[in-house]
Amino acid sequence: MSLEAELRCRMGQLDLEVEIKARDDEVVAFLGPNGAGKTTALRILAGLRGVDAGRVELDGATLDDAEAGVFVVPELRPIGVVFQDYLLFPYLSALDNVAFGLRSRGRRKAAARATAREWLERVGLADHAASRPAALSGGQAQRVALARALATEPRLLLLDEPLAALDVSARGEIRRELRRHLRSFEGVRLLVTHDPVDAATLADRLVVIEDGRVSQSGTFDAISAHPRSPYVADLVGLNLFHGRANEGVVTTDGGGELAIAERGVEGEVFAVVSPRAVALYSDEPHGSPRNRWAGTVTDVDVVASRVRVRIDGPVPLVAEVTRAAVQELGLEPGSRVWSAAKATEIDVYEA
Amino acid sequence: MVVAAVVAVAFFVIPLLGLLQRTPWSTLWADLTTPEARDALRLSLVCSVSATVLATVFGVPLAWVLARVDFPGRALVRALVLLPMVVPPVVGGVALLYAFGRSGLVGELLYDWFGLQLTFSTAGAVLAETFVAMPFLVLTVEAGLRTMDTRYEDAAATLGANRWTTFRRVTLPFLMPSLVAGAALAWARALGEFGATITFAGNIQGRTQTMPLAVYLALQSQPEGAIALSLVLLAVSVVVLVMLRDRWFPTVTPRRA
Numbered sequence: 001m002s003l004e005a006e007l008r009c010r011m012g013q014l015d016l017e018v019e020i021k022a023r024d025d026e027v028v029a030f031l032g033p034n035g036a037g038k039t040t041a042l043r044i045l046a047g048l049r050g051v052d053a054g055r056v057e058l059d060g061a062t063l064d065d066a067e068a069g070v071f072v073v074p075e076l077r078p079i080g081v082v083f084q085d086y087l088l089f090p091y092l093s094a095l096d097n098v099a100f101g102l103r104s105r106g107r108r109k110a111a112a113r114a115t116a117r118e119w120l121e122r123v124g125l126a127d128h129a130a131s132r133p134a135a136l137s138g139g140q141a142q143r144v145a146l147a148r149a150l151a152t153e154p155r156l157l158l159l160d161e162p163l164a165a166l167d168v169s170a171r172g173e174i175r176r177e178l179r180r181h182l183r184s185f186e187g188v189r190l191l192v193t194h195d196p197v198d199a200a201t202l203a204d205r206l207v208v209i210e211d212g213r214v215s216q217s218g219t220f221d222a223i224s225a226h227p228r229s230p231y232v233a234d235l236v237g238l239n240l241f242h243g244r245a246n247e248g249v250v251t252t253d254g255g256g257e258l259a260i261a262e263r264g265v266e267g268e269v270f271a272v273v274s275p276r277a278v279a280l281y282s283d284e285p286h287g288s289p290r291n292r293w294a295g296t297v298t299d300v301d302v303v304a305s306r307v308r309v310r311i312d313g314p315v316p317l318v319a320e321v322t323r324a325a326v327q328e329l330g331l332e333p334g335s336r337v338w339s340a341a342k343a344t345e346i347d348v349y350e351a
Numbered sequence: 352m353v354v355a356a357v358v359a360v361a362f363f364v365i366p367l368l369g370l371l372q373r374t375p376w377s378t379l380w381a382d383l384t385t386p387e388a389r390d391a392l393r394l395s396l397v398c399s400v401s402a403t404v405l406a407t408v409f410g411v412p413l414a415w416v417l418a419r420v421d422f423p424g425r426a427l428v429r430a431l432v433l434l435p436m437v438v439p440p441v442v443g444g445v446a447l448l449y450a451f452g453r454s455g456l457v458g459e460l461l462y463d464w465f466g467l468q469l470t471f472s473t474a475g476a477v478l479a480e481t482f483v484a485m486p487f488l489v490l491t492v493e494a495g496l497r498t499m500d501t502r503y504e505d506a507a508a509t510l511g512a513n514r515w516t517t518f519r520r521v522t523l524p525f526l527m528p529s530l531v532a533g534a535a536l537a538w539a540r541a542l543g544e545f546g547a548t549i550t551f552a553g554n555i556q557g558r559t560q561t562m563p564l565a566v567y568l569a570l571q572s573q574p575e576g577a578i579a580l581s582l583v584l585l586a587v588s589v590v591v592l593v594m595l596r597d598r599w600f601p602t603v604t605p606r607r608a
Contacts, residue, residue, distance in 0.1 A: 047508075074508040075509075075511045077509075080509070081509040083502065085502075087505075089503065104513075148510065149509075
């Protein structure tokens, strides 16, 4: 069982063009900033909007094919959707919400309710069967929404920002719970999120969507080790540079130079350096680090016991240092500062 | 400003006092149970309820089309639907007469083919009341449809509900407050209808003489009866007002998400 899709669609500012492949033994997350087209892609897969070009195939059956004029309406697709804000019907009990899909598909009321009860039990909400959605907590509503989507036994489960509506304090536990439920579902699972923590915990594979295009895909570890866009680098907290490598030196697009330890790479590359690997000095340092860059502090941001210092210059970067260091160097926006990093701390890979 | 406002309030309150101070409380029950009054009460109830049912059966689909289907000339159709709210009811009655009357545009065919005559019949009174009342329902329900969160309908579709099931199990429940308000408004309007009814259906006791018509007629001969019936109409209006106090009037301008 698998999903294969090629989507192309224009909608206002958005120009979406993505290719999606997902198997039934993995959970895939669309990760990206707001307005990147993640939710639009999900709505297309659900059949809630059409494509301008492209096709959607689920288990070999065509759901969408712009050229052939095939379009299967949402009610005939074997899908389950957990919407952002859950969209539980407020005038129905939790039980009837879960039974809704079965009833719509022609199941008798009693039979539909019996199955719905089993699903509520499975998500641990048997006691809340009679409750209206307004009486449920955010986490409970999410589980009802999940049960409602799963009760019709779909082959494709789509989740749109399943944790965004929850309080931060409740998220951790609900996330673990959701992860468990997602593991037990047999079918293609696709979720949309803008939160890298959700993506990392819930999904086996990430598809990063930026500006309507897939900018990167792979496991969270692979993506966070080798970001290929400023957005991803920012999410995982790395300094990212794009430039050309030549004989141990990367010349960045901004005109800066980075000395690197690796010899094998040449041509267009990405280079990353962790903010923790960057040291700061008030005067030009003399020592082993081969990278020394002059710059101006633009921003000083205290994060717990550490301080993130943003520096502008030929090589703009973020350094993470201790509070003591900031005081000793007298760092504040506008201060002149030297930053240094060992060549071995710079990771380089092909662009 | 305050003085003018007080004058305005007085202007609304004094007629009520006028009506109440002339109310023959001791004979009120007797006045309401004369054969004329009972006929008028019964007929008004039958006609206004029938008109409300008709307005709902045809008005809800019309409101749905106006709110959800994008077609050329939609603004024109909406204007035509709202026309009965602004034309003088008498004019509406005259128009109905030349449309559904014995020799009217459609009325002639109805009579020739089915022997159906709407003028001077209870059906005619219902028709006249529906004509003036339906716009209130359409307007209210359309506003309700436009402010509704359509994502719930999307959710229903992904759960396997076809259009009809979605309408029945999702759209209608969300629409219920608007529908109740619209039906109440339409009913109140139908109940008070005078001009179009008397012009189109005439003023026949027991057949087309509804309460407002009976009030008008009784005022010359038997004012106590007129006041008693007026009081009933007033009480009904107050009940509708109280029922709808939270949404008087509903939003007419479309709100877009």
